[in-house]
Amino acid sequence: MRLDGTGLIEHAGELAGLLADTVDAGASIGFLAPLDRAEALAWWRERAAEVAAGRLAVWVAFDGGLPSGTVSLVFPGKANSRHRAEVAKLMVRPQARGRGLGRRLLATAENAAAAAGVTLLHLDTETGSPAEHLYRSAGWTAIGTIPDYAASPDGVLRPTTIYYKRTGPAALTG
Incomplete structure (x- = not known):
């Protein structure tokens, strides 16, 4: 389900739990463990304005009324x-x-991007993480690794790998 700004605020508490649980389980997504639920809640609430402005799109998968996963697309504001x-x-x-x-979440973001006319996607992920297998098997191309890019949830500096994938008509021609 794609959330609008209001939906993001309505589900911010549940999303904060998802974020904290994911970080505390070792996922390197920009936070240190243990992640305080109040910090996670504030982070999600701050995203509502970006969603309302069209700079961010957020999809959430629910299971039994609770979010079990999420993915976002960040749209740059520059004309080029x-x-x-x-x-x-x-x-x-x-x-x-x-x-x-x-x-499924990754495919949702890819399909939505293509439908919106986005022809190129990019991301970064911790080198050697389980996410790397997902991106490679979904047809993403690694373009390089940056050493000591970000601290893992336990505070250790880790490298990150940058990936890209073409979407829509550009994926067929180039």
């Missing part, structure tokens, strides 16, 4: 960049992993 978007915050609750949810 409107053909691309960044896939961000693809996360799956630890208890929901291994059932293809991450792959």
Whole structure:
């Protein structure tokens, strides 16, 4: 389900739990563990304005009324960049992993990007993480690794790998 700004605010508490659980399970998505739920809640609430402005799109998969996973697209504001978007915050609750949810969320973002006229997607992920297997198997291309790019949830500096994928008509021609 794609959330608008109001929906994001309405589900911010549940999304904060998803974010905290994902970080505490070791996913390197920009936070250190243990992630305080109040910090996670504030982070999600701050995204509502970006969603309302069209700079961010957020999809959430629900299971039993609780979010089990999410993915976002970040749209750049520059005129020369409107053909691309960044896939961000693809996360799956630890208890929901291994059932293809991450792959379905990624496909949702890719399809929505293509439908919106976005022809190029990019992302970064911790080198050696389980997410790398997902991106490679979904047809993403690694373009390089940056050492000591970000701290893992336990505070250790880790490298990141940058990926891209063409979408829509450009995927067929180039």
